[in-house]
Amino acid sequence: MTALPQERRVVTAIPGPKSQELQARRTAAVAGGVGSVLPVFTTRAGGGIIEDVDGNRLIDFGSGIAVTSVGSSAEAVVRRASAQLADFTHTCFMVTPYEGYVEVCELLAELTPGDHAKKSALFNSGAEAVENAVKIARAYTKRQAVVVFDHGYHGRTNLTMGMTAKNMPYKNGFGPFAPEIYRVPVAYGYRWPTGPDNAGAEASAQAIDMINKQVGAENVAAIIIEPVLGEGGFIEPAKGFLPAIAQFAKDNGIVFVADEIQSGFCRTGQWFASEDEGIVPDLITTAKGIAGGLPLAAVTGRAEIMDAPHSGGLGGTYGGNPVACAAALGAIETMKELDLNAKAKRIEEVMKARLAAIQEKYDIVGDIRGRGAMIAIELVQSGTKDPNPAATAALAKACHAEGLLVLTCGTYGNVLRFLPPLVIGEDLLTEGLDILEQAFAGI
Template identity: 55%
Template sequence: MTGAQTLTAPGATGATEASGTTAQSVEQSRHLATEIPGPISRELSARAQAALPQGLGTAQQTWAYRAGGGIVEDVDGNRLIDLGSGIATTTVGNADPRVVAAANDQAQRLTHTCFLNQPYESYLALCEKLAQITPGNHAKRAALFSTGAEALENAVKYARAATGKSGVVVFDHAFHGRTNMTMAMTAKNNPYKKSFGPFPGEVYRTPSPYSYRWPGTPEEASAEALAQLQLIVDAQVGAENIACVVLEPIQGEGGFIVPPAGFLKKLSEFCSERDILFVADEVQTGVARTGDMFACDHEGVVPDLMTLAKGLGGGYPIAAVVGRAEVMDAPHRGGIGGTYAGNPVACAAALEVLRQCEEEGLPARAHEIGEIMTSRLSKAAETNPAIGDVRGRGAMIAVEVVVPGSDKTPDAAKVGAVARACESNGVLVLTAGTYGNVLRFLPPLSISDELLNEALDVVIEQLAL
């Protein structure tokens, strides 16, 4: 195989039915046809080394060919259990036939115009749906974008335009994106910010109540984090200078850090008392992932603005900002938008994703998955001192790995080794954490209990070595 030949995995037809559904589904079983990585994956990696810049490093050794349910099949015919969902993008399942059919139907009629140039109904329908289902009964507006970072950047623009203030407060362990503005908002330097500055000013960082690494109880962590926030906002910057406070309801790249109970509610009240907008970054937590439609729903928190992406499009690139009408109406006409923002094909896919979430009870399925993962991993932690913490909510669960016998010393090397070993044994996992010592699990909600438990068998076995 040379050049840019099209690859066909063993046993794959590549054919599709007229409806757009895949003619040959992916068998729902773990199967290793070759060593990992296989020969075709190795050849593709060699081609990538010659053609792609080093900054595009990939985490997995295998190259995906097709996927469905709880399985990703690579170009060598290996079938691996998927505990990553494309970093929470394929929540309803990779290449879900109904999402594919909705996207294909739209693509056959209209692939793009740029909504700012000539509007189309799928954009409007998706915005109407998001305004209906997001928290709060107040009047809302929604605008569509292409990526989570783009949504966050525009959320800041809305907040600044609406308040006439420029300051943005973010938290330790945050990840908000890779644009210049969102790199400033992101906490972790390497690999996200290193060598890419300078970054925009007027971004202020405050401690996150990371209970596992905060001395004292979760309640004390919450109270002390709020006290530090008050110090920064009231004494150091001035509430009159701050447009918004931005927080992930569960911090994703930071290591699936779940704030103590009540913290989000108190944060929202803190912002409201000071005429500061509260922005909930639900790029990773939103759309059924955490056992609720949105993570803010867990405590009945109503943010002023919410950002969405990842799971919204079922694998198609789309993002959104949804918020109070008076805030969203603040920017001048023509001040918001983008050429590909709210592409009609991605809108059609997103509408089908939201239909499935509501009509098929996918938040409840996420809760069931979380119960299985938390139960099994917590049981493993009883006999494995390397498992320092098991946390998360719904189908968003993480294990923080530490050096046994230490004072919670992060063990990033073990996490890297476990992730590679899991892939070699047919299970795809993701890593995360400010210290690089967290295994994170984001299985598709279409995964079966049998596949999930089989994958956990492998993960727990590798963690024990």
Template identity: 60%
Template sequence: MTAKNVPYKEGFGPFAPEVYRVPSPYPFRWPSGADNAAEEALAALTDTVLTQIGAHNVAAIVAEPIQGEGGFIVPPAGYLKAVQEFATAHGIVFVADEIQTGLGRTGAMFACEHEDVVPDLITTAKALAGGMPLAAVTGRAELMDAVAPGGLGGTYAGNPVACAAALGALETIERDNLVERAQQIEARVIPRLEALLGHDSPVGDVRGRGAMLALEFVKPGTTDPAPEVAKSVAAYCHREGVLTLVCGTFGNVIRLLPPLVISMDLLDEAVSVLEAAISTIRASSEVA
């Protein structure tokens, strides 16, 4: 279902047909401005469903509450709720993909909570078992019970070791107040990242929630993507012992996913390396 070709789809086709994609509101890059992103994105969704497909032909609307691989894009307030209400009004199942955002990462147990959204189905993985192979689909009973017993399953379903890891992860999240910890990480890091913004800075946007944060790199004074800068910053950080990941449609976003159990001293040290990387690369660009 992903819309990103390289490295996820290239050479792997053909793919399942009848998967439709609509633009998710991307405030930093929305053509008519951030203030119009939610309204116009919702209009595009409703037009696609009602005009091009037919609501009765739509099995589900699947959305990430915050886009992950797409660049850690936080939708404008109210957008996700409006999508859920539209789906409900037309008898369409609304699925929240919380594989990256779930289990405390964004400063709420699930990112949907920030928008007061209760999905029909929710997918979880990654943090669910602390890295052990386990994923889950949770949903309203009438949907989950619609399949006959044994109708859904898999080779690794109910793996006892992975399930034990998940119980341990959930216990740790609750015991150590890691949801609140994600909020503290955001409060600690965001001001330092926002200080990197500026008309002559390669950092065009800072965004995220909780411990799911990102910087988007551009050519200074524009919104033109600068993937080469993102790659250079990530390489600098790597050389200094700090691992960052590059993502985004244009490969120009660096995402920060510090462990929720990280010490504040270590977090500060990592952000300092990131700041030094940007400062060094920015200085070299000015000299060039």
């Protein structure tokens, strides 16, 4: 799998002296608007470990934000991408095409929900995929309005910033944003006023009512939602919510788009999170986990919808780069061979058991949620549901100091999210959870 020893090693302060030297160079040369969770500079990564320039080895509970699900140096990804790199790096698919792009599209048709005829178009990033899904939906429906949801995240381009719910750091000072974007409630069970059991029915009714009254269903081109909301806090919409919204879309000729950029490719224990409630999206956007760390994204959907834009209306110079396509073929090969859906389910089993034990001891853990290897805890003030971003930041800092890379998220900045590579060893997973538990004891 990887030659990198699969064991945590902390030999300096984190970040160490060499990372600090590089950080000084970075500060002088890299734009200040580009942040980092932890300024340790990586030299090698693979399996469940990241090794830095000082020789520290960190347990990876981030996967480069759900990208390196197969590990950061998976054999099949390296083998296929290296072979392609030796043959040619680029022709532009819109100039002279190549088989790898076609093969990726064939696999996407096979793996995504639904047995209808499907086609795909390949791009570079998740935001590009979402933006093109909107273009395709508008071309197909001849409508303009786009409906998105509270706590949603869809990217950093102008259109996708407008679709994203959270102001800081994604939107603040960057407007004006694209028009014809409308935001409606989502079934956030933990924070729903009448409780999680009512959230699915009540939130879907509210959302549909708002669409009908404020937008007009006949004006809506697309409804776009993450089946598990990522940056917003790993929110699983309460049961019944997604089916109701998908049915409303179907009844009104609206293109239903599942943004599976963070939740796709075995991350939740299924190929795609939509499968949990049997949702069959009209279009599905993918990126992150698709290509083992190389930049690739896709829009996949019903053939008649995908074919709505005129020839030449979709594309981009690097979209579906041949090396990235080869990496995707290697990543999907790895997912199938190692049954990474089963691995994700096992990670959930281990993590949720440990996190439940932590919740028993510490009442600042308000909620444990997520599926597969997409798990989160929401931190609150003791005895309330008031968000506790200070504790969240303190826990992340304590974990980092001990060589465990964890990420935070959430509209209120109070969610610790766990995205370990699906190939992580169970010993590393357990050790990482030990570090997390120690961090709780120290705050």
